[in-house]
Amino acid sequence: MPFALLLLGLAVFAQGTSEFMLSGLVPDIARDLEVSVPAAGALTSAFAVGMVVGAPLVAGLARRWPRRGALLAFLVVFLAVHVVGALTDSFEVLLATRVVGAFANAGFLAVALVTAVGMVPADAKGRATSMLLGGVTLACVAGVPAGAVLGGLWGWRAAFWAVALVSLPALVAVARSVPGGAAAEGAPPALRRELRSLRSPRLVVTLLLGALVNGATFCTFTYLAPLVTEVTGLGSGWVPGVLALFGAGSFVGVSTAGRFADRRPVAVLAGGGAAACVGWCLLALGAGHPVLALGLVFVQGALSFGVGSTLISQALYAAPGAPTLAGGFATAALNVGAALGPWAGGAAIGAGFGYRSPVWVSAGLVALAFVAAVAVWGRRARLVGEGVAP
Known part of the structure; x- marks a missing residue:
């Protein structure tokens, strides 16, 4: 795997830390900016909405930009809004920086996905994707707990400064190491062709499954702290370690799946999906x-x-004619799940079903994804047998 992929992963690490770190900083932000805790919590929702809307929109706008130039532009914007966020005393300005930062994050990830798979052979998209997303898992292992520690020691602004500082070497690394120029990239497909590719039934189903599986993941992840303290009976001091344990597992999972995702994707998805459903139960x-x-x-x-x-x-295999837009829509689908999963888990808790209920919701979401996949693949098999589908 090219070394530049690791450098792209460093930038993804900084952005993943920013996306998740507010979970431990909301009370401090609310006190400092004199707003309610629910209002401060809206900063997380604003980032998620920005990712969902921004991923396909910004990917479409950036599809004809040189990839290295697009990556650098998104990183500069991302770094700048965190500096502004660290300095501002206005909640409205901070909220705006979260939306703009989410757009920059979404655009970077969409372009980074197509850049990563462009650096490897055509049959190695899974390994390239796993290396890139390793940055997100490391954010769960190290970045988010570190942000919580910094916030506890020096206030929530210190976490924003830390994200900006981590983004700076990533900016230099991308500028020096990511291939650039028309010879390295080739001409992008026509927009009409890319849009036609997005109508692929295989892509639509893959995006749906991605939203459901990620919804299940973040439904439980969001409420791990009360599950551990109220149900498992561990003290609050265990919470950072449990979150890091989940992140360590995610890093192992991404790394392991990357070895088989290109050669045996159905086995990974079917076996892993079934095991995940049983595991949530x-x-x-x-x-x-x-x-x-x-x-x-x-x-x-x-x-x-x-x-x-x-x-x-x-998703990238399903839409080879729309590399940038497919990456953007994949990013959006995962963030739809990241937004809806915690909402569903919170609704279950609010209905009085207790802190185990988000885990049951996670099991249900994965089961729904599994049933949808089996139904679609079964229908396609029947159509192929009847000669209706290729």
């Missing part, structure tokens, strides 16, 4: 047993991110 049932719960947190992180990263690579 076991976690819901066994959350009261600390050793079992901690082991399942690691396993579910591995299965969830392994299946999720494989679905992203399959």
Whole structure:
């Protein structure tokens, strides 16, 4: 794998840290900017909405830009809005920086996906995708807990400064190491051709599965802290370690799935999806047993991110005629799941079903994805048998 892929992963690490770090900073932000905790919590929703809307929109606008230039532009904007966020005393300005930062993050990830797969052979998209998304998993392992620690020691602004500082070497690394120029990239497909490619039934199904699986992942991840403290019975001091354990599992899952996603994607998706569904059920049932719960947190992180990263690579395989837009829509689909999953888990808790209920919701979402996939593949098999579909 090219070294430049690792450098792209560094930038993704900084952006992933920014996306998830506010979960531990909301109370501090609310006190400092004199707003309510729910209002400060809207900063997380604003970022998620910005990712969903921005991914396809910015990917479409950037499709004819030189890739290295686009990556640098997005990184500069991302770095700048974190500096502004660290300096501002206005909640409205901070909210605006989250939306703009999400657009920059979405555009960077969409272009980085097509850049990454362009650096490797045509049959190695899964490995390239797994290396790139390793930055997101490392953000869960190290970036988010570190942001929480910095926020606790020096205030929430320190976490914003840290993201800006990590983005700076990523900016230099991308400028020096990512191939650029028309010879390195080739001419992009015509817009009409890319849009036609997006109508591929295989792509639509893959995006749906990605949203459901990622929704399941973040439904439970968002409420791991109360699950651990209220159901498992561990102290609040265990929470950062449990979050890091989930992140460590996700890194292992992405790395392992990347070795098989290109050669045996159906086996990874079917086997991993079924195992993830069973694992969520076991976690819901066994959350009261600390050793079992901690082991399942690691396993579910591995299965969830392994299946999720494989679905992203399959989205790129499903729309070879729309490399940038397919990456943008894949990014949007995952963030639809990241937004709806926590909402569904919160609704279950609010309805009085307790802190195990988000885990059951996660199991249901993966089961729904599994049923949808089987139904679509079964229908296609029947059409092929009847000579209706190729």
